[in-house]
Amino acid sequence: MAALWVLLFCGIVTQTVADYEANWDSLDSRPLPDWYDKAKIGIFLHWGVYSVPSLGNEWFWSSWVGGNSEIVNFIEKNYPPNWTYQDFAEQFTAEFYDPYTWADLFKNSGAKYVVLTSKHHEGYAMWPSKYSYSWNANDVGPHRDLLGDLAKAVRTKDLHFGLYHSLLEWYHPLYEDDKANNWATSNFVDSKVIPEMKELINTYEPEVLWSDGNWESPDTYWKATEFLAWLYNESPVKDVIVSNDRWGSNTQCIHGDIYTCNDRYNPGVLQPHKWENAMTVDKNSWGYRRTAKISDILTIHELIETLTQTISCGGNILINVGPTKEGTIVPIFQERLLQLGTWLGINGDAIYESVPWSVQNDTLTSGVWYTSKDSDVYAIVLNWPEGNVLNLGAATPLFGSSSEVILLGNEDQSLTWEISDDQVAITFPDQATVMSEWAWVIKITSASH
Structure with a gap:
């Protein structure tokens, strides 16, 4: 197995010049950029309009439309009649948002890369996107390029910057039309998704593109291979970008630079392909929750245990915290990240730039x-x-x-x-x-x- 791992990662060491074709055989032959496997630890940030009600989780809007009784009752008791999800955007103020303070925290946590939600399934863009007029952070809410400000701050700390991007948008009329046509049309993809992703890549040059929202339709609808061929051949980050496996209902854990497979994926055994454990410090939510209890928060021992299992089995770990609508990271999340940084300051040699050994966990003593x-x-x-x-x-x-x-x-x-x-x-x-x-x-x- 150790020999297999060496062969698997021999392609990581050196980038090669190649023109990748718009098919999975060609795209999957691309070597993983060298920096990613060495980095091991990233920070994930789920932040958007759902951070305003901060109830349930980041799927608040979908749960509300779906008739979730807790959320329906919450709205009826606390908001005026005819309140809409879009009305929350004005309260997404980010008045205490200091991206340089965030970047300091992430650096001190021992993380080597940061991935921000550029747009979740609600469709709200965290940058002044011309493909999301009046539903972005510059036009409504904080009136600021939240994404661009964080990209600048993170890079001053020599951290790699990446972006999460949801392909689908729950209630976008063009998406709903394509769905009604059983994906025979692609107006949403052609006029919204592809131009939007290219805008993100060309403007902010992220080193991670963490795709999501892929499960309802196949990769052919999303024109995934065509976009990835552009990303790997022509984009300004073609030599450094890392993308995941969420490019269609038929691609997860099958195609992509890294496999994310499932949320909180932690198989506990060595995998034959580079993978990532995207997980949460709040056990029950990616977005911030005002109702979270201390028992919902991973202890530092639980976090280190998860990290250890992940790295030993050849994965990277992407540790999620959800900022508040005001633009703060609450003290319990700060504490966990700083505790992790303290531990890595002593024990990081066992983590960074390591590779799996021939045995992942001991045969005699557990833990x-x-x-x-x-x-x-x-x-x-x-x-x-x-x-x-x-x-x-x-x-x-x-x-x-x-x-x-x-x-x-x-x-x-x-x-x-x-x-x-x-x-x-x-x-x-x-x-x-x-x-x-x-x-x-x-x-x-x-x-x-």
Whole structure:
């Protein structure tokens, strides 16, 4: 399996000059841009008009139209008769939005890239799009290019900037007409979707295009291969852009630079294709919720556990937080991201630019996951070992007379170890003396590896 992984990623190292044809065989042959696999960790931001009611989740409008009783009652009790979803846009004010403060937070979280929702299924554009007149952040709401301001701020921190974009718009009349025609027409795609995506790419030059809203119609309706051929051959980001697999009802987990497969995708085993775990700090929503309880928020240990499983199995992790309508990121989300940054400041060598090892999690002790880099193997230990002694099974062949074991953050002292009965027992220092919290990483350097 390790050999398979090396072969899989040999195409990542070097970009090649190629003209990609508008078919999946050709598009899928494109090497993954080098930066993405090395980066490992991104921040996802779901922010839009749904951040105003901030009830339920980012599907508020669809749930309201669908007759969700909680939302229907909420509207009846708190808003005047004939209130519409569009009326919320005036309250999407973003008056406290400081993209440079956000960028500082993301940098300090240890993330290497940031992906903003440019447009969700509601159709509201976060930039002054000429294809979304009067339904964009410049024309109604904050009267500001929210997307462009964040792109500038993020890049000052040497972070990669990317964009989420929903193909469908729930109630756009051209989309509804195409649907009624069973996708035999493509007026919505031709006049709205393709020009809009090209506007985004040409104006903001993102390094990620995270497509979504693909499930109702096939890739041929969306003219996905034609657009991606332009993206990879002619666009200003053709050599660096990374796109995902959500380009039609028939493409998910099958075609694309990276596979996202399902929301919160975390298979727990090594995958044969580069993938990403797009997940949420709020367990129940991508957008901000005023009604969230503390029990709905991942603990820092749960976040590190998810990250560890993801990276060990060859994925990247895209960690979502939902900003408020005022343009703030609430303290509990800030705390989680800063805690993660503290942990990565000590243990990041096991994460960044790593590759999966031949075994992903230990065969003897649960809660131990492996990564590797050069001649080193890293064991990420999610639970402090009982009696300060960690017993490992899978890593035993790494140990010999020249092996060295250190605990990241405590590099001044090598750990002692002993082999017996096809397992190795590693003695940890007293927990009160170690630098790291929440999870611990040992680096095993072996001449035999």
